[in-house]
Amino acid sequence: MTPTGTTTVIDxxxxxxxxxxxxxxxxxGVVRDASVVIADDTVESVGPRGQAADRRIDAxxxxxxxxxxxxxxxLVFAGDRAEExxxxxxxxxxxxxxxxxxxxxxxxxSDAQLRALTRSRLAEAHRAGTTTIEIKSxxxxxxxxxxxxxxxxxxxxxxxxxxxxxxxxxxxxxxxDEYVDLVxxxxxxxxxxxxxxxxxxxxxxxFSAEQSRRVxxxxxxxxxxxxxxxxxLGPGPGVLLAVEMGCASxxxxxxxxxxxxAALAGSDTVAxxxxxxxxxxRQPYPDARRALDAGVKIAIATNCNPGSSYTxxxxxxxxxxxxxxxxxxEEAIAAVTSGGASALRRAxxxxxxxxxAGHAVVLDxxxxxxxxxxxxxxxxxxxxxxxxD
Amino acid sequence: MTPTGTTTVIDxxxxxxxxxxxxxxxxxGVVRDASVVIADDTVESVGPRGQAADRRIDAxxxxxxxxxxxxxxxLVFAGDRAEExxxxxxxxxxxxxxxxxxxxxxxxxSDAQLRALTRSRLAEAHRAGTTTIEIKSxxxxxxxxxxxxxxxxxxxxxxxxxxxxxxxxxxxxxxxDEYVDLVxxxxxxxxxxxxxxxxxxxxxxxFSAEQSRRVxxxxxxxxxxxxxxxxxLGPGPGVLLAVEMGCASxxxxxxxxxxxxAALAGSDTVAxxxxxxxxxxRQPYPDARRALDAGVKIAIATNCNPGSSYTxxxxxxxxxxxxxxxxxxEEAIAAVTSGGASALRRAxxxxxxxxxAGHAVVLDxxxxxxxxxxxxxxxxxxxxxxxxD
Numbered sequence: 206m207t208p209t210g211t212t213t214v215i216d217x218x219x220x221x222x223x224x225x226x227x228x229x230x231x232x233x234g235v236v237r238d239a240s241v242v243i244a245d246d247t248v249e250s251v252g253p254r255g256q257a258a259d260r261r262i263d264a265x266x267x268x269x270x271x272x273x274x275x276x277x278x279x280l281v282f283a284g285d286r287a288e289e290x291x292x293x294x295x296x297x298x299x300x301x302x303x304x305x306x307x308x309x310x311x312x313x314x315s316d317a318q319l320r321a322l323t324r325s326r327l328a329e330a331h332r333a334g335t336t337t338i339e340i341k342s343x344x345x346x347x348x349x350x351x352x353x354x355x356x357x358x359x360x361x362x363x364x365x366x367x368x369x370x371x372x373x374x375x376x377x378x379x380x381x382d383e384y385v386d387l388v389x390x391x392x393x394x395x396x397x398x399x400x401x402x403x404x405x406x407x408x409x410x411x412f413s414a415e416q417s418r419r420v421x422x423x424x425x426x427x428x429x430x431x432x433x434x435x436x437x438l439g440p441g442p443g444v445l446l447a448v449e450m451g452c453a454s455x456x457x458x459x460x461x462x463x464x465x466x467a468a469l470a471g472s473d474t475v476a477x478x479x480x481x482x483x484x485x486x487r488q489p490y491p492d493a494r495r496a497l498d499a500g501v502k503i504a505i506a507t508n509c510n511p512g513s514s515y516t517x518x519x520x521x522x523x524x525x526x527x528x529x530x531x532x533x534x535e536e537a538i539a540a541v542t543s544g545g546a547s548a549l550r551r552a553x554x555x556x557x558x559x560x561x562a563g564h565a566v567v568l569d570x571x572x573x574x575x576x577x578x579x580x581x582x583x584x585x586x587x588x589x590x591x592x593x594d
Numbered sequence: 595m596t597p598t599g600t601t602t603v604i605d606x607x608x609x610x611x612x613x614x615x616x617x618x619x620x621x622x623g624v625v626r627d628a629s630v631v632i633a634d635d636t637v638e639s640v641g642p643r644g645q646a647a648d649r650r651i652d653a654x655x656x657x658x659x660x661x662x663x664x665x666x667x668x669l670v671f672a673g674d675r676a677e678e679x680x681x682x683x684x685x686x687x688x689x690x691x692x693x694x695x696x697x698x699x700x701x702x703x704s705d706a707q708l709r710a711l712t713r714s715r716l717a718e719a720h721r722a723g724t725t726t727i728e729i730k731s732x733x734x735x736x737x738x739x740x741x742x743x744x745x746x747x748x749x750x751x752x753x754x755x756x757x758x759x760x761x762x763x764x765x766x767x768x769x770x771d772e773y774v775d776l777v778x779x780x781x782x783x784x785x786x787x788x789x790x791x792x793x794x795x796x797x798x799x800x801f802s803a804e805q806s807r808r809v810x811x812x813x814x815x816x817x818x819x820x821x822x823x824x825x826x827l828g829p830g831p832g833v834l835l836a837v838e839m840g841c842a843s844x845x846x847x848x849x850x851x852x853x854x855x856a857a858l859a860g861s862d863t864v865a866x867x868x869x870x871x872x873x874x875x876r877q878p879y880p881d882a883r884r885a886l887d888a889g890v891k892i893a894i895a896t897n898c899n900p901g902s903s904y905t906x907x908x909x910x911x912x913x914x915x916x917x918x919x920x921x922x923x924e925e926a927i928a929a930v931t932s933g934g935a936s937a938l939r940r941a942x943x944x945x946x947x948x949x950x951a952g953h954a955v956v957l958d959x960x961x962x963x964x965x966x967x968x969x970x971x972x973x974x975x976x977x978x979x980x981x982x983d
Contacts (some may be wrong), residue, residue, distance in 0.1 A: 287963040292921065294916050294966070329971065484917060484969060521970025527683050528873060534680065574676040577683070579875060579912025580719065583972040 209245055214258035214371045215565060215589065216240040219266040223251060224543045224556035233535050233573075234558075241269070243563030246590070250559055254452050262589065264567050268575075270538065271557050272336025272564030272590045274521040274545025276364075277477055277506035278550055280326045280352040282344045283319055284310025286511045290485065298487040300410055300438070304344070304372040305513045311344040311354070320357050326509065327361055330517040333583075336590035337545070337554050339364040339506075341404060343371030348392045355399035364549055366432060367396040370405035370412050386417045389423035402453070403429040407443035414442040423482045430550065436460045438488070442493035448472045454504065454548040459491045470500040475548040479508035479538070480525035481516045494531030504544035505537065520576045520584060527577035534577050543591060564590030598634060600643065602649035604954060604978065605629040608655040609961055612640060613932045613945035622924050622946075622962075630658070632952030635979075639948055651978065653956050657964075659927065660946050660978045661725025661953030662908040664843050665753075666895035670717045670743040672708055672735045673699025675900045679874065688875040689827070692901045693733070693761040695712055700733040705779030708797070709746050716750055719906040722972075723952035725979035726934070726943050728753040728895075730793060731950025737781045744788035753938055755821060756785040759794035759801050759809045774805045778812035786885055791842075791950065792818040796832035803807045803831040810839050816911030825849045827877070839860045843893065843937040846879045848872060858887040864937040867929070868897035869914035882929075883920030893933035894926065909965050909973060916966035923966050 221241065223234035228251055230236075247313045251255065289303045311319065323340075340358035342365075345351035349369055351369050358365045367387040377384045394402075403424025407417035411434075419569045421431050430453055436441020437457035444465040445499045447455035455469070456477040469476050476496055483490045497503055505522050508514040516522075519541050526537040546555030568575065569586040576584060612623035617640055619625075630636045639645065640772045656894035657771075674877050678692045700708065712729075719727055729747035731754075734740035747754045758777040766773045782792075792813025796806035810820050819842055824832020833854040836844035845866040849858070858865050865885055872879045886892055894911050897903040905911075908930050915926040928936065935944030943951045957964065958975040965973060 273906065286969075287961060287967050290967045291963060295922070333971075481969065485967075515964075515968045516970045518970030524970075528876065533684070572676060573682060575904075578676050578679045578874075579676075579904045580870065580907045581907030581913075581970065582722075 208305065211260060211301070212242055212249065212255050212258035213260045213262060213563070214240050214242045214271060215262045215264055215567070216256070217254055217266055218264045218269045220268040221251070221557065222268070222270045222538065223558050224271055225558045228558060232460055233538060241557055241565065244433060245398045246563050248559050248561050248563050249556065265563050266571070267586065268568045268570055269554050270566045270573060271542040272454060272566055272588065273334045273541050274337045274549065274555050275335045275506050275519060276339045276454065276504055276545040277479060277508050278338055278340055279324050279343055279401060279510035280338070280340045281342065281358050282307050282311050282318060282511055283314035283322060284511065285515070286301065288311050289512065291330050293486065300511060301372065301406070301408065301512070302410070305509050308346050308374060309376045310523040312350050315531055316353065316357070318382070318509065322507065323357055323361065326517060330509070331588050332585060333518050333520065334566040334585040334588050335517065336588060337364065337549070338362050339366060339549060341366040341368040342367030342396070346371065346374035346400070348395050352395045352399060353395055359399050363401060365400045366402035366404045367393070367400040367424070368404045368406070369393070369396065370417065372411055381412065381416060385412070385419055389419055393423055393427055395426045397429060403430040406434040407446065408434065408438055408441060414446050417443065418446060418450070421452070432456065436465065444469065444509070448474050451570050453550045456506070457482070457500055457520065459488055461491065461496060462535050466496055466499045466501060469496065473502070475502045475504050475544065477504040477506055477548050478530065479506055479514060480530060482508045482514040485515070485524055486513050490525070490529040492531065497532070497536060502544070502547055503540050505540040506545060513543060518590040521580070523576045524580040537577065551560050562590065600648045600649060601631055601633045601638065601647035602651060602952070603629050603631045604651045604956070605645070605654055606643055606655055607653045607658045609657040610640070610946065611659045611927060612947050613660055613815050613928065614947045615664070616870040617947060620924065622927060630954065632948055635952050637946055637948050637950050637952050640946065651976070655960065657957040657961050658976065659955045659962060660931040660944050660959070661955055661977065662723045662930050663726045663938065663944050664719060664724045664908060665728045665843065665893055665934040665937040666868060666896050666897050667727055667729055667731045668732055668897070668899035669727070670708060670712050670747050671696050671700050672703035672711060673899055673900065674904070678901065682875065686849060688902060690761065690795070690797065692800070694764050696733045696900050697735050697763060701739050705742065705746070712746055712750065715906060720897070720977050721970060722907050722909065723955040723974040723977050724906065724908060726753065726938070727751050728755060728938060730755040730757040731785070732757030735760065735763035737784050738838070740781055741784045741788060744785055750786050751898060752790060754789045755791035755793045756782065756789040756813070756818065757793045757795070758785065759806065761800055763794065769803065770805060774801070774808055775941070778808055782812055782816055786816045786818060789818055791821050793821040793823060795823040796835065797823065797827055797830060803835050806832065807835060807839070810841070821845065825854065833858065837863050840937045845895070846871070847974055848877055850880065850885060855885055855888045855890060858885065862891070864891045864893050864933065866893040866895055866937050867915070867919065868895055868903060869919055870911050871897045871903040873914055875894060875902050876902070878958065879914070879918040879922065880916065886921070886925060891936055892929050892935070894929040894936060912965045913969040923963050926966065927962050951979065
C-alpha cells in the first residue's frame with residue numbers, strides 16, 4: 206500500500222487488459238504500449254507509455270491485467286486432507302463427507318494457528334495474482350466456531366460468506382432440520398455482523414432445496430447477499446432455486462440441464478465454475494461454452510479448500526478452462542476478473558479503468574495467452590494491490 | 595555452487611526422499627526428521643537431524659526430494675507459437691508441422707538472443723526444481739544451425755542431444771531421404787563433438803522407421819547414445835525400433851499396443867511419458883499404469899518446447915500423471931527423479947544417497963503428496979544444485 210496522496214504509474218506495459226471495450230480493442234479492451242496511473246489505490250488514468258507519477262513500476266514490456274478476483278474460497282481451515290486425495294486418486298469417489306474431518310481439525314486449532322494458516326494462504330494467493338478474495342466459513346459448524354472463522358476472514362477481506370449450511374456436523378448427524386434451525390436462528394444472528402453473504406451447499410448428501418431455501422431466506426431477512434453451491438456432483442434443483450432467489454452467484458454448476466441454462470440466461474445470477482475442483486475430484490468439466498453461448502454470465506474461481514481443490518492458482522483454473530471447458534483465453538481471462546467482480550456484485554474491481562481499484566497483475570510474459578499456453582509455470586511477476594480488500 | 599572443500603548440511607528435513615529402499619521406508623526410501631550432508635556437491639551422509647557441516651540450509655521441517663531430472667526438452671529456440679496454441683484450442687488438430695515456424699525464428703535469432711532465451715528458460719526450470727536437464731537441437735535443421743544450437747545447449751548441460759531428424763526443413767520439402775543423408779553425414783560429423791545423444795522423430799509426417807533407423811545407426815557409429823521420439827500421434831513402429839536398437843529411452847509412448855509393452859518390459863529401454871504435451875495438444879494420456887504393471891521402466895519429463903508443451907514445470911507433470919495416467923504419487927515422484935536418471939543412463943543423480951550428486955529440492959510443503967494435491971501452486975521453496983550439469 207502506498208501512502209495517501211502518492212501517485213504510482215505502472216509504465217512500459219506491452220499489452221494492457223482494461224476490460225473496457227470503449228478504452229481498448231476487443232472484449233478485453235486491450236491497449237498496447239500503455240501506462241496506468243494510480244492515485245490513492247484508484248486508477249486515475251490509462252494512457253500511452255510514459256505518464257508521470259511520484260513512483261514508477263516498470264512492467265518491462267510485459268502484459269498487465271486487472272488483479273484476479275477469486276470469488277469462491279474456503280481459506281479458513283486447519284489440517285489437510287492429502288490422504289483423502291490419495292484415496293480418491295486410487296479410485297474412491299468424492300462425496301463431500303470429508304468436510305467433517307476439516308471441521309474437527311479447525312475446531313481444535315487455536316485462534317493464532319488458524320490466523321497464521323489463513324495468512325499464509327492469502328499470501329500465496331496474492332503471489333498468484335489475486336487481489337480480491339471471497340472467504341467462506343463452513344468448517345466451524347457451531348455458533349462459536351462459525352463466528353470465529355468469519356472474524357478471522359473479516360480481518361483480511363470484506364467479502365466474507367457465512368456458510369453454516371456446509372454440512373450437518375457430526376454431533377447432529379441425522380438431524381439436518383434441527384441443524385438448519387440453528388443455522389437460521391442463533392448462528393445467523395451471531396454470524397451476520399461479520400458476513401456480507403450467506404451461502405448453502407445444496408446437494409444430495411448435504412442440504413435439500415427446501416433446507417437451502419430456508420437458509421437463503423433467513424440470510425436475506427438478516428440483510429445478507431445470497432450465493433449458493435449447487436449442481437456439483439449431479440443434476441439438482443439448486444440452480445433454479447438460486448435464480449428464483451436472486452442469488453448473486455451459483456457456484457460449481459458442473460451439471461446444467463436445458464432448464465438451468467435458460468433460467469440462468471434470463472437472470473443476473475452469475476454461474477461460477479470451479480474447474481480445479483473438477484480436476485482434483487475427477488468430475489467431468491462443466492460445459493461453460495454452452496452456458497456462455499446461451500447468454501449466461503460466468504465467473505471462474507479456485508474454490509480453494511483442503512478437500513476438493515487445494516489450490517490458490519487462478520492461472521491453473523484459466524489453463525483448465527481453455528483446455529477442458531471450451532472457453533477462449535479471452536473468455537477465461539474475463540471470467541477471473543470482471544466475471545469474478547460480477548459474482549460479488551462489485552463494479553469497482555476486475556477492470557483497469559479510471560475510477561476502478563488500482564489492483565493489477567504484471568505477468569512474466571508478453572501476453573495473457575501464456576496463462577493457458579504455459580501451464581504450471583508461475584507467470585505472476587508482481588501483484589499490485591492489497592492482500593485482499 | 596559452494597567453494598571446493600566446503601560441506602553443506604540440509605537440516606531439519608521433515609520428510610526426505612532418498613530413492614533408496616535400503617536407507618528409508620517404501621520404494622522412495624523415505625526418512626523422517628533427517629539431514630543430508632553434501633561435500634563438494636556430492637552427498638556425504640544421510641542421517642538424523644543436526645549433522646554438522648560448514649554451512650547450514652534449514653528445510654524448516656518441509657519435504658526434501660532429489661532434484662528433478664528433466665530428461666526431454668527442446669529449450670534452445672526463438673519465437674513462440676501462442677497463435678498455433680490458440681488455433682489448436684479452437685479445434686485445429688496438432689500435427690507437428692509448426693516445427694518449421696520455430697526453425698525459421700531460431701535461424702533468424704542472433705547467438706546472443708538464443709543464448710539469453712535459453713538461459714532464461716533454464717533459470718525458470720531451476721526455480722521449478724530441475725537440476726539436470728536434457729536439451730535437444732532440432733530447430734536448426736542445417737549443419738551450421740544445428741551445431742550452433744548444440745553449442746549453446748552444451749554451455750549449460752552435458753545431456754545434449756542431436757535431433758537433426760526432427761522434421762525435414764522447408765528448403766528440402768518432399769526430399770526426406772536426401773535430408774536424412776545430410777543428417778547422417780555432414781551434419782552428424784559436425785554435431786557429434788557437441789552431443790552425448792542422437793534422437794529422431796519417428797512419426798507419420800516426420801520420419802519413417804527406416805529413416806529413423808538410419809539416423810540411429812549413424813549416431814551409434816559416431817559414438818552417440820540413442821533415444822527416439824515415437825508413438826506420439828498414433829500407433830507406429832517406433833517403440834519396437836527403439837527397443838531393437840537398445841535406445842536408452844523412447845519418448846512420448848502415448849499409443850502403446852501389447853507388442854510395444856512386451857518389448858519394453860523385456861528391455862532396458864525406458865518409456866518416457868510427456869503428459870504436459872498430451873495436455874497442451876488434447877491427446878489422450880498414455881496408459882502408464884499398464885506399462886508399469888507389465889514391468890516397463892518409466893520416466894516423466896516436460897518436453898518443454900514452443901509447439902506442443904511450453905512448460906518447464908515438473909510439478910505440473912506429476913499432477914497430471916497422478917490424475918490422468920493412473921500413477922500413484924510415489925510412482926510419479928520416482929519417474930521424475932530416478933526414472934529420469936535411468937532415461938539418461940545416469941547412476942549419480944535422481945537419488946539422495948552417499949556418493950550421489952547433492953542436487954535437491956526443498957518443498958514449501960510437508961509432503962511430496964502436495965505436488966499432486968495442490969496443482970498449479972509453486973511449491974518449490976529452494977533448488978539446491980547447479981543450473982544444469
